[in-house]
Amino acid sequence: MAKDAKPAEEGAEAPPKKSKKLLIIILAVVLLVVLGGGAAFMLLKKGDHAEDDEETAEETAKPAKKKDKKKDKEAHPVFINLDAFTVNLVPETGDQYLQVALSLEVEDATAEPEIKTKMPKIRNNLTLLLSSKKASELLPKEGKEKLAEALKDEINSVIEPPVKNKKGAAEATEGPVKAVLFTSFIIQ
Secondary structure: OHHHHHHHHHHHHHHHHHHHHHHHHHHHHHHHHHHHHHHHHHHHHHHHHHHHHHHHHHHHHHHHHHHHHHHHHHHHOEEEEEOOOOEEOOOOOOOOOEEEEEEEEEEOOHHHHHHHOOOOHHHHHHHHHHHHEEHHHOOOOOHHHHHHHHHHHHHHHHHOOOEEOOOOOEEOOOOEEEEEEEEEEEEO
């Protein structure tokens, strides 16, 4: 009977080992199917978003033309630094000179190459304009503001020359330079 008891115990232990192996294999297959299905679902979902993005891009393309003007206003300006100018001022109380460094504010970077190609003429005209000023004109804040406006107009007239109307008078055109900023301003 002892022999009968041992085979019964061995027989009882053998089936659970097989079922554990079978259970582990089934769980592994189910896990792979779930993970594979989840990955496939995510990829398909990502593809749907790409198609939705294309559809929304097409839908927003029409209003984008209206928003372009707003984007232009909201767009960050581009600054172009010019080399410093040193000129003699019109004498009042002896020899005086002006040393000024400028930055040009333009709306977009496409104006920069055009400004660079016309830089010798721009520098010449600005030097002539600066050297025609008196120190007493430039010392007050209003004098500096008027000078900045005159410099802006001069640069824009070089880049986009004024158009003459039917009467022969020159009409000012708005050029790419929106403002002239002083980064250094020294009178001695």
